[in-house]
Amino acid sequence: VSPYFDVPDQEQPDPLDPESGGRRGRRPEPISEGVGVAHRGWLEPIRRRFSASGLTLDELVVLSNYSKPQISKLLRGKGLYPRWEITSNVGRALGAPMWPMRRLWANAAREADKKQSWIAGCVEAVPLQPSVQPLDHRALAHDLREAYTEYARAFLTVGDCADLVVDESFDILWMMWDQALNSPNVSRHAWSVFRERVLCRARRLPDGSPDLTLAAFNTKAELGHGIDSDLDRFQHVQEMIDFFTAIGRLPHNPMDTVVLRHLCKLPEAVVARVMGVQVPLVTAFDLHARRILEADLNETTNTGETEL
Amino acid sequence: VSSIDQLLARAELIKGHRVPTDVTPTSYGRGRCACACESDDEYAYSCAPATTRPDSDATDPADPATGAAASHLHVLCEAVINRTAAAALTDLVTETLPAPHGARLVGCILHLTDDHTSARMWWQYAAGAGDNSAGYLLYLQHLSQGETAIADWWLDQTGFESRAQEDKAVNGGGIRLTSGAWPAADLAIILRVLSYMIDPDAPARREEVVSTVVDYVVSAVAAGIAANPGELIPLPPDFAEHLNLILAPVPRPGAIPRRTTRPRVLVGDWLEPPTPRAR
Numbered sequence: 048v049s050p051y052f053d054v055p056d057q058e059q060p061d062p063l064d065p066e067s068g069g070r071r072g073r074r075p076e077p078i079s080e081g082v083g084v085a086h087r088g089w090l091e092p093i094r095r096r097f098s099a100s101g102l103t104l105d106e107l108v109v110l111s112n113y114s115k116p117q118i119s120k121l122l123r124g125k126g127l128y129p130r131w132e133i134t135s136n137v138g139r140a141l142g143a144p145m146w147p148m149r150r151l152w153a154n155a156a157r158e159a160d161k162k163q164s165w166i167a168g169c170v171e172a173v174p175l176q177p178s179v180q181p182l183d184h185r186a187l188a189h190d191l192r193e194a195y196t197e198y199a200r201a202f203l204t205v206g207d208c209a210d211l212v213v214d215e216s217f218d219i220l221w222m223m224w225d226q227a228l229n230s231p232n233v234s235r236h237a238w239s240v241f242r243e244r245v246l247c248r249a250r251r252l253p254d255g256s257p258d259l260t261l262a263a264f265n266t267k268a269e270l271g272h273g274i275d276s277d278l279d280r281f282q283h284v285q286e287m288i289d290f291f292t293a294i295g296r297l298p299h300n301p302m303d304t305v306v307l308r309h310l311c312k313l314p315e316a317v318v319a320r321v322m323g324v325q326v327p328l329v330t331a332f333d334l335h336a337r338r339i340l341e342a343d344l345n346e347t348t349n350t351g352e353t354e355l
Numbered sequence: 356v357s358s359i360d361q362l363l364a365r366a367e368l369i370k371g372h373r374v375p376t377d378v379t380p381t382s383y384g385r386g387r388c389a390c391a392c393e394s395d396d397e398y399a400y401s402c403a404p405a406t407t408r409p410d411s412d413a414t415d416p417a418d419p420a421t422g423a424a425a426s427h428l429h430v431l432c433e434a435v436i437n438r439t440a441a442a443a444l445t446d447l448v449t450e451t452l453p454a455p456h457g458a459r460l461v462g463c464i465l466h467l468t469d470d471h472t473s474a475r476m477w478w479q480y481a482a483g484a485g486d487n488s489a490g491y492l493l494y495l496q497h498l499s500q501g502e503t504a505i506a507d508w509w510l511d512q513t514g515f516e517s518r519a520q521e522d523k524a525v526n527g528g529g530i531r532l533t534s535g536a537w538p539a540a541d542l543a544i545i546l547r548v549l550s551y552m553i554d555p556d557a558p559a560r561r562e563e564v565v566s567t568v569v570d571y572v573v574s575a576v577a578a579g580i581a582a583n584p585g586e587l588i589p590l591p592p593d594f595a596e597h598l599n600l601i602l603a604p605v606p607r608p609g610a611i612p613r614r615t616t617r618p619r620v621l622v623g624d625w626l627e628p629p630t631p632r633a634r
Binding site for chain 1: 359367484
């Protein structure tokens with residue numbers, strides 16, 4: 048794999064990263080293990096905001112009006128899933144947009160198996176004014192939503208997961224919108240947030256690569272143009288499963304390009320805009336992907352022949 | 356083998372295609388969808404219409420529809436076995452994979468021997484390969500377990516009339532025949548009549564060859580599962596060979612012409628490789 052194809056997602060060290068230096072006080076402890084994917088959705092932006100605010104934990108305790116151990120537990124994701132009252136107080140103290148945060152919180156509460164009545168009770172206890180969505184965030188979401196959804200659907204075929212992940216990603220971006228605007232390439236930043244959300248929810252094959260098997264059953268060709276007999280259909284599906292597995296094993300930029308360009312059938316210019324890279328780079332990723340896939344495919348056929 | 360360009364051209368996904376959420380996750384041993392995309396309150400994300408949401412998994416024994424579906428399923432399985440056991444399994448897709456109508460039969464056999472999970476797998480394979488009757492069997496099976504949403508989904512997949520229309524037709528006092536679609540109401544009435552006539556507790560009376568096939572399939576599936584525990588619908592590699600042995604008329608040059616029944620093969624024999632009957 049040529050290093051030429053690796054586009055740095057973050058060209059400078061991220062000044063808002065809680066793990067990077069340059070803030071007062073003790074370094075925050077990392078998020079504890081076992082915190083769910085959805086829970087991280089709002090916890091990570093909150094930790095970044097806390098880090099960027101320059102506040103110490105004691106100052107945050109005063110602002111949010113909760114005890115220090117409670118706030119500390121909340122910021123590390125320790126213990127039971129936190130109620131909306133404490134979460135919203137911390138969010139408000141850090142100036143986070145409350146509307147997307149509440150959606151992220153409620154979604155994570157469902158993931159943590161909280162009862163609907165518990166969630167509703169928490170939400171009712173904290174009256175909330177709708178937050179105003181930044182115009183540029185709205186424009187970005189409007190522009191990219193469709194392509195994002197198509198990409199997500201390749202990995203998350205079942206139910207409404209794809210739509211949910213897209214909504215969730217835009218909410219996370221909204222929560223960290225200042226940081227996105229400060230990044231050298233907003234589309235690229237948005238893409239890296241979004242694809243991370245998709246892939247952490249995607250099913251994995253035993254080798255750790257994302258599982259595209261279900262998508263292999265959703266190809267247009269499978270709908271039966273020219274496939275008449277059951278045997279041909281079996282063969283087609285098997286071939287597609289192997290091919291999609293090979294796509295899932297590609298390095299991440301070539302994989303994204305193949306999924307957007309060929310599975311979602313988006314024009315090259317749109318793929319470039321969605322991924323936040325230049326058009327020639329998309330061409331390069333595509334060529335690179337083809338070469339790897341070809342090698343992969345030849346290898347499989349050759350082993351198949353020797354086994355016979 | 357197709358070239359990369361051909362494969363890429365054929366890899367285009369159907370736009371907006373959505374696989375319904377698995378509404379009976381417990382029976383497959385899988386957890387619920389982790390992202391909680393099924394919620395529909397105001398602070399949740401845009402959500403699916405209520406029809407695709409999961410039912411409770413619990414069977415309500417008091418529900419008359421559940422009991423009726425169970426007895427209809429029993430009758431239908433018996434009918435499938437009696438009518439198709441001798442012919443359906445000779446048609447194979449690969450050496451261990453029967454054609455869809457054969458898989459439907461295997462499902463029926465397994466259902467009657469109380470292996471409901473395996474039966475479901477076989478019917479799902481058959482229904483996925485376009486066998487509408489298997490879809491109807493799945494509809495009855497889910498309905499008999501109180502899983503109405505997925506039952507409706509399967510009925511929808513069969514292309515038979517929807518249950519709502521069926522209820523309307525039955526409750527309206529007559530059967531409505533529509534052109535094109537198979538009236539599911541008809542099927543329901545036939546099954547209802549049959550289930551009144553057949554005593555479910557009485558031992559099934561089957562032809563000898565049918566019961567031979569049933570016994571063999573049960574032992575073959577058990578052997579297949581033992582050999583390949585990871586597979587969903589496993590069969591032993593010599594499945595076809597044994598079936599042919601059971602079903603084919605045995606050439607007997609010096610046999611007494613009066614005897615027409617096939618020789619009975621013992622269950623234990625089928626698990627051994629077939630040996631030519633010399634002497």
